[in-house]
Every structure is written in C-alpha cells, then in structure tokens.
Amino acid sequence: MDSLLTxxxxxxxxVVGSGVAGMYASLQFDESTSVLMLSKYESNVSNSNLAQGGVAAVLDLQDDSYDLHIQDTMIAGGQANDIEAVDVLxxxxxxxxxxxxxxxxVEFDRNEDGTxxxxxxxxxxRRRIMHxxxxxxxxxxxxxxKETEKHSNIELSSNTALYAxxxxxxGFRxxxxxxGKLGSVFCSYCILCTGGIGRIYKYxxxxxxxxxxxxxxxxxxxxxxxxxxxxxFHPTAFNSEDGEQFLISESVRGEGAVLLNCNKERFMHRYxxxxxxxPRDVVSKSIILESxxxxxxxxYLDITHEDPEFVKWRFPGIYQGCMRYGVDMTKDLIPIFPCQxxxxxxxxxxxxxxxxVPRLYAAGECANTGVHGKNRLASNSLLEALVFSRRAAQDIKRCMAAGFPTVGEYPSPIDNITGGAPVPKGVKTEIREILQRGYFVLPDNGKIRSGRIRIDNLLGRLKNGNFAITTELCEILSMATAAHIILNEVDER
Ligand SMILES: Cc1cc2nc3c(=O)[nH]c(=O)nc-3n(C[C@H](O)[C@H](O)[C@H](O)COP(=O)(O)OP(=O)(O)OC[C@H]3O[C@@H](n4cnc5c(N)ncnc54)[C@H](O)[C@@H]3O)c2cc1C
Incomplete structure (x- = not known):
C-alpha cells in the first residue's frame, strides 16, 4: 500500500489539485512548510493543461492600462463582477x-525584437494576451x-482523489x-484547487x-x-460527437477568422x-438564435483567407487537432458549435x-471570487488561478506566522474499508443528458423543472445507498450535487 496511507x-x-492554481499555491511555501498536493489522475490531466489562447495581463502601460482591462472584464461579466476582486486580479x-x-x-512567444x-x-x-x-x-x-519537483517540502500524490x-x-481530516484504498491524512489548512464541472455536460x-x-x-x-x-458555453468547439470537445481557441477569431452559417454566410452582424x-456568451447565443x-x-469558422504558413505557425496544436478529423484549416472550413x-x-x-469555513481556501476554477461576473473574459482564468492561489498561500502564511495552533492526528473512522455495492451504471450519462437538454446556452424552463426533480431523486438514492467508496462514486456524487445546486438556483431565480 502507498506510504501516504500508512x-x-x-x-x-x-492542496487539492495540480492544475495552475494548485501548483502555484504549493510553490508559495518555503521548505519548512509541509505540503501534500493531490491530483485525481495523472498530474498533467487538468483544464490548465488544455488552455490554448493564453493569459491576459497588462504588462506594458504604454498602450494599455489597468482601467481598460478592468473595464473589459466588467463589460464581459455583464457588470455583475465583484469590483474589488477584479481590481486585485x-x-x-x-x-x-x-x-x-x-x-x-514559463515561456511566452516573442517577436523578433524580443518583445x-x-x-x-x-x-x-487591447492586445494583452501572452501565449x-x-x-x-x-x-x-x-x-x-518541474518547479514543484525541486521543492522537497511538496509531496505530489497523483491518481489520488480527495473523497471528503x-x-x-x-484543521481537517x-x-x-x-x-482503490481509502485512508485519511490530517492538515492544518486546505486549499481546494479542483477545477470546474464541465463533465456534468454531454459536450x-x-x-x-x-x-x-x-x-x-x-x-x-x-x-x-x-x-x-x-x-x-464556448461558441467554437470542433463539432463532433466526442464528449470531450476539441476547442478552437478565441485567438483564431482574434487573428481574423470569421463565423459562417449553414449557407456559408457571415451572420454575426444580425446580433x-x-x-x-x-464576448463568448454573446457569440454562443447568436449561434443558437441563428440555428x-x-x-x-x-x-463554420473560416480562416482560409490567412497565409497558410502563418496559420500553421501560429496555431500548430489546433491545426493538428483539426487534421485528426480530416479538416485542413488552411483550406477547409472548420465545423464548430457551442459547448460547455x-x-x-x-x-x-x-x-x-x-x-x-475557517482554514478552508478555494482558488482557480472551483472558486467564486466574483472576478468573472456572469461571463468570463477570455484568458482571465489562468490569471485568476495565479493571483488567488498565491493570495490563499499568503493568508495561510500569515496565520502560521501568527502562531495559530496546528492539527494533530485523530482516529480515522474510515479505515481502508472498500465494501459496499458498485455504483449503478448510467448515472453519469443521465446527469449529462439532463443538463445538456435543460440548461444549455438558452435555458429550457420546463426541462429545468423536470430535471431538478430527477436529480434530487438520484442524489437521495446515491446518498442512502450502501455503495463502495471509489473514485467513480466520488465523481458521481459530485456531479449530482453540482447539478442539484445549479438547477435549484436556476429554477428559483
Ligand atoms: C480547452 C480549454 C482551453 C482553455 N483556454 C484557456 C485560455 O486560453 N486562457 C485561460 O485563461 N483559461 C483557459 N481555460 C480555462 C483554464 O484553463 C482553467 O479555468 C484553469 O486552468 C483552471 O485551473 P485550476 O487549477 O483551477 O483547475 P484545473 O487545471 O482543472 O486543475 C484541477 C485539478 O484538480 C484535481 N482534482 C479534481 N478533483 C479532485 C479530487 N477529488 N481529488 C484530487 N484532485 C482532484 C485534478 O486532478 C486537477 O489536477 C481553458 C480551459 C479549457 C478546458
């Protein structure tokens, strides 16, 4: 058995999560602070690892300003953002x-003059996205x-899921x-950096x-x-039947790609x-209304008018990704549709x-800092993951410096018991269907109401059933809980 459990x-x-938020938080502590960082699967499977477009920040005040970045963030967020948090970001x-x-x-692309x-x-x-x-x-x-590997105080445990x-x-147990085994560890502070909820959707x-x-x-x-x-809901995912959709980054439109409808005509001027x-929400809604x-x-997304060599140089990953579906984006239209x-x-x-909850922190996509309002501005989330994970660590360091008491070891009520029935098949698929049908780009109130009843029913069965505690159960419980909170929130709005 792994020494972590023994x-x-x-x-x-x-620190729960090894995406950008989890790793950057862990790296803030010096060697005297013991950090356990968990990753549910391999350490590089995360939303962070898939980010394409870049990270937004005003690094040069000559042609840009903090006020303009704040303004863009607030406009995209429908002015529902928390202005204090945006300011910090x-x-x-x-x-x-x-x-x-x-x-x-970390390297970002540079021009020939080194800028x-x-x-x-x-x-x-403004052009302010480093990529x-x-x-x-x-x-x-x-x-x-690579950096976390240099720090002996950080212990990374991959293929390890926090269950509760x-x-x-x-502190916390x-x-x-x-x-496949259950065990407990104890910590004085916990930072949740577990990312988003995308898998509760079909696409x-x-x-x-x-x-x-x-x-x-x-x-x-x-x-x-x-x-x-x-x-x-991102407007331009590659339109396929895959559950995990391949993203065609916003920056493809930033570099001049246009959107076309089924008649191969531009349509965004109508909306x-x-x-x-x-912003993304506007483009996604426009696509659904146009459909x-x-x-x-x-x-379709069309970038065929750009120099093919530039397209291949600027978007090597997207070019290869499209080629896997037999689409050469330098010559062909890219089929797209919105998805979560x-x-x-x-x-x-x-x-x-x-x-x-005292001593519990959250950073990155799992947190609601309020910076995004109702709609995130492109490339602001990697920035959010950096800023607020660092702030979490800084706050913990302040508590430690102030001499807050530390956790001890307690008996674990769950002692490597993995008995119980296997979790029922098909629950994940059902949750995904409910969300996809009821609460996609333009919500369907009738389906939200019936979906809410069904999800609450499922959640009750999951909680009361004597199921074996596995990563699968952990995920199904999480998906059902997220769906329950979302549908209740929308239904009561
Ligand atoms: C395709 C794609 C493209 C994107 N492009 C951009 C972009 O260009 N710019 C931008 O700013 N943002 C982009 N985003 C969004 C951005 O990548 C994420 O919001 C951000 O990286 C989230 O980082 P995070 O550390 O919070 O979560 P993640 O990177 O998702 O990491 C979550 C971590 O938590 C772990 N975890 C989850 N549950 C458990 C558990 N129970 N136990 C243990 N560990 C657990 C996972 O294993 C993982 O290590 C993109 C997202 C996607 C999907």
Whole structure:
C-alpha cells in the first residue's frame, strides 16, 4: 500500500489539485512548510493543461492600462463582477505573470525584437494576451510541475482523489482514495484547487477531472456556494460527437477568422456590432438564435483567407487537432458549435481565497471570487488561478506566522474499508443528458423543472445507498450535487 496511507499522516497544508492554481499555491511555501498536493489522475490531466489562447495581463502601460482591462472584464461579466476582486486580479496579476516567466521558466512567444507577442481575444480592447503558440496551459503546467519537483517540502500524490473533508481541532481530516484504498491524512489548512464541472455536460471542452469534487466537498462541509449556474458555453468547439470537445481557441477569431452559417454566410452582424469578437456568451447565443432562424446546426469558422504558413505557425496544436478529423484549416472550413467550457461561480471566497469555513481556501476554477461576473473574459482564468492561489498561500502564511495552533492526528473512522455495492451504471450519462437538454446556452424552463426533480431523486438514492467508496462514486456524487445546486438556483431565480 502507498506510504501516504500508512506512514506520513500530518501536513501543514493540503492542496487539492495540480492544475495552475494548485501548483502555484504549493510553490508559495518555503521548505519548512509541509505540503501534500493531490491530483485525481495523472498530474498533467487538468483544464490548465488544455488552455490554448493564453493569459491576459497588462504588462506594458504604454498602450494599455489597468482601467481598460478592468473595464473589459466588467463589460464581459455583464457588470455583475465583484469590483474589488477584479481590481486585485488586474493590478496584481502582472507581477504573477512576471514571476512565472522570470523565476519559474514559463515561456511566452516573442517577436523578433524580443518583445512579447501579445494577441487579441474577444472582449479585449487591447492586445494583452501572452501565449505560448496555442498551447499556453501545457507550457505553464510543464514548467510549474518541474518547479514543484525541486521543492522537497511538496509531496505530489497523483491518481489520488480527495473523497471528503471533515473538521477536526485546528484543521481537517481528509479522506482520500488511492489505488482503490481509502485512508485519511490530517492538515492544518486546505486549499481546494479542483477545477470546474464541465463533465456534468454531454459536450464540454473539459477533461475527465472536471466533475466538481471540490465544490461538493466544500458544500458538504457547510461552505457557501455561489452562482454555480453561471456557466460559460464556448461558441467554437470542433463539432463532433466526442464528449470531450476539441476547442478552437478565441485567438483564431482574434487573428481574423470569421463565423459562417449553414449557407456559408457571415451572420454575426444580425446580433452584435462587435461581430466575431463579441464576448463568448454573446457569440454562443447568436449561434443558437441563428440555428433557430436557419433550422440548421451547421456552423463554420473560416480562416482560409490567412497565409497558410502563418496559420500553421501560429496555431500548430489546433491545426493538428483539426487534421485528426480530416479538416485542413488552411483550406477547409472548420465545423464548430457551442459547448460547455467554464464555470464562473463556485465556492464563495473573499479576496484572500478564504471560504466561509475557517482554514478552508478555494482558488482557480472551483472558486467564486466574483472576478468573472456572469461571463468570463477570455484568458482571465489562468490569471485568476495565479493571483488567488498565491493570495490563499499568503493568508495561510500569515496565520502560521501568527502562531495559530496546528492539527494533530485523530482516529480515522474510515479505515481502508472498500465494501459496499458498485455504483449503478448510467448515472453519469443521465446527469449529462439532463443538463445538456435543460440548461444549455438558452435555458429550457420546463426541462429545468423536470430535471431538478430527477436529480434530487438520484442524489437521495446515491446518498442512502450502501455503495463502495471509489473514485467513480466520488465523481458521481459530485456531479449530482453540482447539478442539484445549479438547477435549484436556476429554477428559483
Ligand atoms: C480547452 C480549454 C482551453 C482553455 N483556454 C484557456 C485560455 O486560453 N486562457 C485561460 O485563461 N483559461 C483557459 N481555460 C480555462 C483554464 O484553463 C482553467 O479555468 C484553469 O486552468 C483552471 O485551473 P485550476 O487549477 O483551477 O483547475 P484545473 O487545471 O482543472 O486543475 C484541477 C485539478 O484538480 C484535481 N482534482 C479534481 N478533483 C479532485 C479530487 N477529488 N481529488 C484530487 N484532485 C482532484 C485534478 O486532478 C486537477 O489536477 C481553458 C480551459 C479549457 C478546458
């Protein structure tokens, strides 16, 4: 059995997640602080690893300003953003971006003169997106992971799922599943960085990690959850039958691609004067309205008018991804359709990433800092993951410096017991169908009501059944809980 479940039991900080938020949080602690960082699957399977477009930040005040970035963020968010959090994001974010470049080896594309090659995305009024070709997230994950390996105080345990947290004196008991076994560790502080909920949809850009585990675990502990129904549907995923959809980044439109309907005609002028560069929610809604007008779900992205060599150089990952489906984007139209992409709401936090439960923090996509309002501005989420995970760590360091008591070891009520019935098949599929039909780009009130009843029924059965505690059960419980909160929130609005 893994030594994690048999030997070391007590950590100063438990960081749940090894995406950008989890790794950047872990890297803030010095060698005297023991950090256990969990990753549900392999350490590089995460939303972070798939991020294409880039990270937005005002690094140069000559042609841009913090006020303009704040303004763009607020406009995209429908002015429903928390202005204090946006202010922190925009003003502190540039130093975090410099930190990962200067001290952690993260590279972004540069022009021939050595300056950063900043790109443009929907909703931004200036070129302020730093990117590494079209695989920015993978570059960040690779370099941050390398950095964590240099720190002996950080213990990374992959293929390890947090199943539940419970409060004990001066900290938490964390029940975790590793290699099919259950065990407990104890920590004085916990930072949840578990990412989004995309997998509760039939079609999403999110990988298998995104089942909302951290949100369920925080909710069960009594933490406040806010705006879980603020879900972003990306307008341009490659239109295929795959559950995990391949994203065609916003930056393709930023570099001049246009949207076409089933008649191969541009249509965005009917819906918004910003055309293809309107914020994501506007473009997604426009596509659905246009599909109703034309009676067809066939839509395309066209970048064939650009120099093929530039397209291949600028978008190597997207080019290859399209080629896997037999589409050469330098010559062919790319078939696209909206799908679930991002969660704006989540575990409610303040600007130090503190949740409503003492010593529990949340950062990255699982958190609701309020920076995104009702709709995230492109490339603001990697920035959010950096800024607020650092703030969580800084707050914990302040508590430690102030001499807050630390956790001890307690008996574990779950002692490697994996008995119980296997979790029923088909539950994940049913949850996904309910969300896809009822609460997609333009919600369907009737289906929301019936879906809510069905989800509550499923959740009751899952909680009362004597099922074996496995990662599968962890995920199904999380998906059903997230669906329950979302549909209740929408139905009662
Ligand atoms: C295709 C795609 C493209 C994107 N492009 C961009 C972009 O260009 N710019 C931008 O700013 N944003 C982009 N985003 C969004 C951005 O990538 C994410 O919001 C951000 O990376 C989230 O980081 P995170 O660390 O919070 O979560 P993640 O990176 O998703 O990491 C979550 C971690 O939590 C772990 N975890 C989950 N549950 C458990 C559990 N029960 N136990 C243990 N570990 C658990 C997972 O294993 C994983 O390590 C994109 C997202 C996708 C999907």
């Amino acid at each position: 030997e070391k039991k007590i950590y100063d900080v438990l 925009v003003r502190e974010g540039p130093d975090d971006v410099r930190n990962i470049m200067d001290n952690m080896g 950063l090659d900043k790109t443009l995305e929907g909703g931004h009024c 590494y070709k079209d695989s920015t997230g993978a570059e960040m994950v690779r370099k941050l992971l 947290l419970s409060r004990v004196k001066s 964390a029940d975790i599943i590793k290699d 999403t850009t999110n990988p298998k990690t995104a089942t909302g585990d951290g949100i369920r675990i925080a909710y069960e502990l009594g933490a406040k959850i806010k705006n879980l129904s603020y879900i972003q 918004d004067e910003r055309l293809e560069l309107a 109703r007008r034309t009676g067809s779900n066939n839509f 992409h991002y969660l704006m709401g989540g575990i409610e936090t303040d600007i130090d990433a503190k949740t409503s």
